[in-house]
Amino acid sequence: MKIAAQIRKTIESIPEGKPFGYDDLGIGQADFVTAAKALERLQKKGTIKKISKGIFYKPEETRFGPLGPDYNALLNRFLFKKGKRVGYVTGGELYNQLNLTTQNYFRTKIATNRSRKKIEKGWLKTSTVKSYAEITEDNYQLLGVLDSLKDIRNISDTSTSQAIKILAGKLVNFSKSAIEDLIRLSMTYPPRVRALLGAIIEEKFATEFDLSDLKSSLNPTTVYKLNVKEAEFPTIKNWNIR
Template sequence: MTITSNIYKKINQLPNGKTFGYADLHIAKNDYSAAAKALSRLVEKNFIKKISKGIFYKPEQTSFGELMPDYQELLRPYLFKNGKRIAYETGTSLYNRLGLTSQIPFRIKIASIHKRINIDGKILKTQAVKSYTKVTNSNYQILGLLDAFKDIKHIPDCSITQGLHRLSAIINELTHQQQKDLIKYALLYPPRVRALLGAILENENKEVTLLIKLKESLNPLTTIQLGVTKTELPTKNNWYIK
């Protein structure tokens, strides 16, 4: 069987709307050149569509026209490598899903500690940012939430007060273990994240033992300028927030 017919057969077995790359087709590295030509011909025939270099999808045809993959499926090839998560979505698009803003960005931010994921395609545009730690399937949601704490002053259409209320509500929905993980990873973030998280946790009457490491990580001679009032965050003075 030729490389072209083998690739065609494998793609034909994929569900419509599925994104894929060379690894998903199990193409040997020494066959990449021939495979690239075969995939290029399939793109020209509209059998598949190209998202970015080396990433494609099989379009779904309906009576209303051609459907693109859903949003999460478009991102999936860039967030995982060999089945393991290596990156996560952050920035305004994530904050929109967290209920912090109504805005939808033109370019999506993708965070990873090692790989810089920049895409400038017709379908998907991304900007690479560096994560504060190795990304896994068990911590990426916590890291995204901590990013919101970090960016609270710069989230579009979201005042500090609105951000505080929403972040407090999200924290109250977390399990005890998730709150412990939030503190664990917050220690890797800038002081303003640790201070704001500590103030919110204390304001929500979370157990004192959870807060010790956060408090000890802060320099009492350094103030965090957030521009919040004591009415908005009653515990702010305990965490050196102005």
């Protein structure tokens, strides 16, 4: 089958709105030039639209005009590599998802272990930051919780105390192994995160978890100023949080 015919046949099977690139078309590097010309012809016909260099989609036609690409599918191209998770959404968009803020954000922040750079892919505009730990499908949500604790003082439209209450309420629904993983992962985060996590776990679970390693990882003379009242969270005094 000729390259152009192969491309047309493959594109027919791709759902409308789903972004795709050369890798999705099964095109070898030696045929990229021929493939590029075939894709250019399909663009001129309106069969596909270009999102950015090397990334396209089939527009879904509605009575109001063609729809744009699937945002989540486009985002996933940068969160996964060959089916393996390599990043996760953090920052304002994550805090909105966790009900810590009602503010909407127009730029998505991605935490990743890979190269960090701004991504401008048509509708998708992101900035990237380095993850504090190796990202896996099993731990990325826990890393999101730790990111929230790290930024607790800077989350828009909420007080530090209110944000802590919301996160503490989520932790009580975690499994015991998830809490233990959270403690382990927190060791890669700044001390204030470990202190706050320790105070929350002690408050919600009393002596159910061994927090000795968490406590010993902190400088006993350091005070963490988070503007939290002891009357609201009595255990903060045990972790030098003010």
